[in-house]
Amino acid sequence: MSKVLVLGGGGFGTCLSNLLTENGNDVYLWEYNEKVRDVIRKEHENTVFLPGIKLSEKLKVVDEYQKLLGEEKFDFILLATPCQFLRGILKNLKTSLTYKVIIINIAKGIEIASKKRMSEVVEEELDGCDYEYGILTGPTHAEDLAKKMPSAILAASVNLETAEKIQKLFNNDYLRVYTGTDLIGAELGGALKNCLAIAAGMADGLELGDNSKAALLTRGINEIIRIGEYYGADPKTFFGLSGLGDIIVTCTSKHSRNRFVGEQLGKGRKLAEILESMNGISEGSETIKALHNIIVDENINAPIFTELYKVLYEDETLENLFYNLMSRKLKSEF
Known part of the structure; x- marks a missing residue:
């Protein structure tokens, strides 16, 4: 069992949080919108971004992830934040990360101001931190994946071993995860x-x-x-x-x-x-x-x-x- 912190409770972030929980991991989900957090916590459903999908009661919803990072030691941090807002999240992470962790990003985009890819943004903001980095990307709409419809996705990292760790974390009987090194x-x-x-x-x-x-x-x-x-x-x-x-x-x-x-x-x-x-x-x-x-x-x-x-x-x-x-x-x- 791995301990995972998910930053972002949109449709895909919620879907993957639930998947990881059902895979047997200890998962903590943080969402920027307090009302969405409260609904997920009380109703075990994200009625805003993933309606109709019941979430595991074992999924933990948290209000302050920075404080949590100082109290718990996570194996993985999943970045499920829209790419134009990613820098702010990373700046907060840098002040709290005191141990090695695997960062997994699912945001898809290019930063407008810098024209940089997300891995470049992460590298810039987490300079000096001890982490491995990979992404999860591919044809996986949350609406279908959350219903456990057979899907396939790519875990990519410049380090094959990192990609394989991500592969093992997410793979199950309805999500087949492949690896790649062309980040x-x-x-x-x-x-x-x-x-x-x-x-x-x-x-x-x-x-x-x-x-x-x-x-x-x-x-x-x-x-x-x-x-x-x-x-x-x-x-x-x-x-x-x-x-x-x-x-x-x-x-x-x-x-x-x-x-x-x-x-x-x-x-x-x-x-x-x-x-x-x-x-x-x-x-x-x-x-x-x-x-x-x-x-x-x-x-x-x-x-x-x-x-x-x-x-x-x-x-x-x-x-x-x-x-x-x-x-x-x-x-x-x-």
């Missing part, structure tokens, strides 16, 4: 597919049909690979669980918040209105800001992501987006 590729796949899902949702909202969406996703994967090459990622990673797998589920699922944002944009709603009405966070609508800066600064050819940014933040029309993509200079596929 950069796994991070980028998880982050960029959220942006692509918004574009896919736009096609759904406009009722453009299957052909349009298939072309969009295929060429979108090509752009993700191109961006990955700039970072030094292994191209084959983008055809695995953290790439193609995550793209399929996020760009097609009714549970996808990012696809939902795009769909609503396609139906004529404004971005600010959509985001304000949502319980969860659309990581893609934030990540595209950092991604656009990277594309411009490094002169990367990524027309889909470029046009998507213009629609979200420069008031370009959806009609112009698809016209601009379809009217570009003809070329070979590869």
